[in-house]
Amino acid sequence: MVIGNDNGVLMAYYSGDLMILDQGNDLSSSSQISWFFYGIMLAGAGIIFAYAKGRREWIPNLSLIVLLLAAVYAVPDISKRWSTYLDESVQISENEEWNESWPESWKNTQIVVFELPTGEVAFGGLKDHQSVESLTDDAAFRLGISIEKEEFEIGKWIKSINGLESSGWEFTINGHRASLGIQDAEIDNESIVRWKMA
Structure with a gap:
């Protein structure tokens, strides 16, 4: 997730692969991955079924659903990689240096x-x-x-x-x-x- 403020500060955050929402809820990213996987499989099966039954007008719609599910699944990883890339590519002249007063x-x-x-x-x-x-x-x-x-x-x-x-x-x-x-x-x-x- 990317957040900006009125001062022009832009920050990107990634919540990680495993996140438990609350103690009483067993919903984690692994169960979300399962739902994405099943959704993609179901839409893929629908595409095959539509093709086999000759209903080719359904294929573009079902293909868009598969593409949407794959994009939603990939966004967190893309966000983290982009943030890492920006950290590595942006060179800031200010560096933290050793302070002589430290032991x-x-x-x-x-x-x-x-x-x-x-x-x-x-x-x-x-x-x-x-x-x-x-x-x-x-x-x-x-x-x-x-x-x-x-x-x-x-x-x-x-x-x-x-x-x-x-x-x-x-x-x-x-x-x-x-x-x-x-x-x-x-x-x-x-x-x-x-x-x-x-």
């Missing part, structure tokens, strides 16, 4: 920086986090910073950090603005994640 033990590790009105608060030396969400949660816990999240259909958003709310919070990874949400944005073992008010 040497933080070099070649994951670091989180929170830009608060009282100044920057950073925590490093973290390892093996795969997403911005898990890295941010770990660093905030160790620093004693409270994080309030809101979950939407497109993913989780940070509503407030240490009780500070604004128009939201945005993050960069190594100086580059991410186009995916906090649970989908991938990081490596030497990433620097910076949070600032939007």
Whole structure:
């Protein structure tokens, strides 16, 4: 899903392959895939039946149904690949650099920086986090910073950090603005994640 605002900020989000809507509902993407598969198979069988019975005027309509089902099935993957392509192709001149005031033990590790009105608060030396969400949660816990999240259909958003709310919070990874949400944005073992008010 792609969202834009009045400031010209455009963000793309991908909710992932497996999403459980609520605890009491067994509807997941695997059951949705089954319905898409069965729908395509049923429409394909209808095309074959129409061709066999000589009702060729049905074939274009049934073919459009198959095409529509295939397109709906492919949109999330296309969206994620497009966002990844944009991240790789757009070169931003601003890069996150090593701060000399940080301890040497933080070099070649994951670091989180929170830009608060009282100044920057950073925590490093973290390892093996795969997403911005898990890295941010770990660093905030160790620093004693409270994080309030809101979950939407497109993913989780940070509503407030240490009780500070604004128009939201945005993050960069190594100086580059991410186009995916906090649970989908991938990081490596030497990433620097910076949070600032939007």
